[in-house]
Amino acid sequence: MSAAQNPPTENQLKSSENWYTSWFDTPYYHILYKERNYREAQVFMDNITHYLNLPENAKVLDLACGKGRHSIYLNQLGFDVLGADLSENSIAEASKNTNETLHFKVHDMREPFEEKYDAIFNLFTSFGYFENDEDNLTTLKAIKDSLSEYGFAVIDFMNVAHVLETLVPEETKTVDEIEFYIKRYLKDGHIFKEIDFEDKGQKFHFTEKVKALALPDFEQLMEEAGIYLLDIFGDYKLKKFHKTDSERLIMIFK
Template structure:
């Protein structure tokens, strides 16, 4: 089973195997980051936050528990279906493609855990940022959490096997043609499966140029979920813009 190279995420994110492979993600870092960034930005509890893309809702659910009104949007119908079990009067989920404009505006928009840089054409990445900018209320914050590609490059694990729920996921990583690629192959349900995750190799200067192109003003740059200063050896690249 092979996916199209351009929209690899459309198929892969909708499979049950994606959720099996990543089922053991530690929520403690996500919750630490959400506490720290909302405290740092002094976001009042009246803030309506859009978590985009939200996956199965782990960030959105925790933000809602902190007292915020939250909407989660994601292209994956399976993820949204899973997230909907958490819905309440102040937490809602919907299917949404980041490349499409929003139907309403938000006080803050969060793009978390390297959910950007999927496309060959820079214009599509810039379009997403422009949609986000247009979807913010006046003085609204955009919180962008990406990997630090310099550290990824210096610490790349080229091959590994992960055994989860009786499935052996064979994983190979490489940096090719400006993309960090993660090739995932496995046999499950008596069928061979193969997917490739592709995320653009975006250093801070390139990302900042994207932000400036759409008219964002970058207020802060952090290097981890403790909101430490960014360096070439930081774990993350976090931009806060208005």
């Protein structure tokens, strides 16, 4: 018996306009990635909030927050946090943790927020999903418009050069008795991940597609958006970014 009690039908999945609106809203996304290293993520948030020297009770936006695990931790650090995500199912789950200084809402990251934030975090490669490349610029402008006068934003993205160097073309992962068959490849400037599996006698297929944005691409987008890139790090311990060796591309801007 899998952990997904009510899998969506194939027609429901095909009716979605974009891959991320269907895939992220299924229970299978959370099953496949449930073993992510959240302790490492907490160390990163400890380091980055200390580096930014955020004021006590700073207003923080966790943009593309999923089920809110990192929003919850940021709130535990003492910040007033809003977690925002396009997935209604994820926000419904995250909202169970709401308190006076922790809230969640369904939101498209291409749209600015009315409220201004002291820090905006876009963590763990939650950027570059859109079919239209212009939407990446629109998202950066929305982040800029949602920052307070002295606010900082952080985008934590994959280091494309490192990902391509270490790419595993095919693998099988078994999680909660579901066998996920995964293929990865680069095509048309995007990194694709094809995911096939079967559950309760029903076959599923999903595709993840992320724009292979390197640092020069972000620098160009940020210049167009009127954003000032302040610092770049290459891992969650905030070590210097190396073009080929670093696992992450972490950008601090305002």
